[in-house]
Amino acid sequence: DAKTTQPTSMDCAEGRAANLPCNHSTISGNEYVYWYRQIHSQGPQYIIHGLKNNETNEMASLIITEDRKSSTLILPHATLRDTAVYYCIAQRTDSWGKLQFGAGTQVVVTP
Amino acid sequence: SQTIHQWPATLVQPVGSPLSLECTVEGTSNPNLYWYRQAAGRGLQLLFYSVGIGQISSEVPQNLSASRPQDRQFILSSKKLLLSDSGFYLCAWSVGRQTETQYFGPGTRLLVL
Numbered sequence: 001d002a003k004t005t006q007p008t009s010m011d012c013a014e015g016r017a018a019n020l021p022c023n024h025s026t027i028s029g030n031e032y033v034y035w036y037r038q039i040h041s042q043g044p045q046y047i048i049h050g051l052k053n054n055e056t057n058e059m060a061s062l063i064i065t066e067d068r069k070s071s072t073l074i075l076p077h078a079t080l081r082d083t084a085v086y087y088c089i090a091q092r093t094d095s096w097g098k099l100q101f102g103a104g105t106q107v108v109v110t111p
Numbered sequence: 112s113q114t115i116h117q118w119p120a121t122l123v124q125p126v127g128s129p130l131s132l133e134c135t136v137e138g139t140s141n142p143n144l145y146w147y148r149q150a151a152g153r154g155l156q157l158l159f160y161s162v163g164i165g166q167i168s169s170e171v172p173q174n175l176s177a178s179r180p181q182d183r184q185f186i187l188s189s190k191k192l193l194l195s196d197s198g199f200y201l202c203a204w205s206v207g208r209q210t211e212t213q214y215f216g217p218g219t220r221l222l223v224l
């Protein structure tokens with residue numbers, strides 16, 4: 001499974017969009033990009049995933065570059081409750097059961 | 112809708128004592144089940160996963176074991192706890208064989224003294 005690289009931390013102002021980058025330059029054609037987040041002292045929460053196309057749901061948008069070597073998670077209107085560690089994971093469709101969580105990005109939303 | 116339960120929420124145990132953590136899932140059948148551990152300030156480490164009753168795969172050798180006595184029940188055990196077993200234990204579930212959308216429980220915080 002491809003390794004992902006994320007910034008260690010980032011700050012975001014409440015009400016503004018938060019753009020979280022993820023680099024996965026060695027991703028292969030059968031690997032999805034998954035995003036999870038973990039609020040302090042809670043279990044991780046699934047946010048969104050995609051393969052090639054951009055995706056949007058009620059929580060966030062996922063923008064994947066055409067060469068699939070990087071992606072950006074967008075929280076359109078950050079709230080204080082979005083403060084969490086965000087994990088970007090590249091996972092093969094045939095290696096289910098083995099999500100590899102890295103260190104993630106600590107996002108702090110400030111008033 | 113599906114829900115996942117873990118208990119207890121917190122646990123303080125002496126070194127050398129046994130351990131039993133329980134996880135149950137409601138609202139789905141034949142889920143894949145997982146146990147993760149998160150040490151303080153660290154990332155999540157997959158410990159065990161199960162695709163069905165009695166079927167357990169271990170990812171990391173340790174003094175822990177897992178069992179799945181029923182379709183929606185997953186148990187993490189130890190005969191003798193070590194100090195290094197302290198951490199945040201998370202159970203998760205997913206369905207099918209072609210997705211990694213896993214849904215996590217609230218976790219059990221274990222402190223071994």
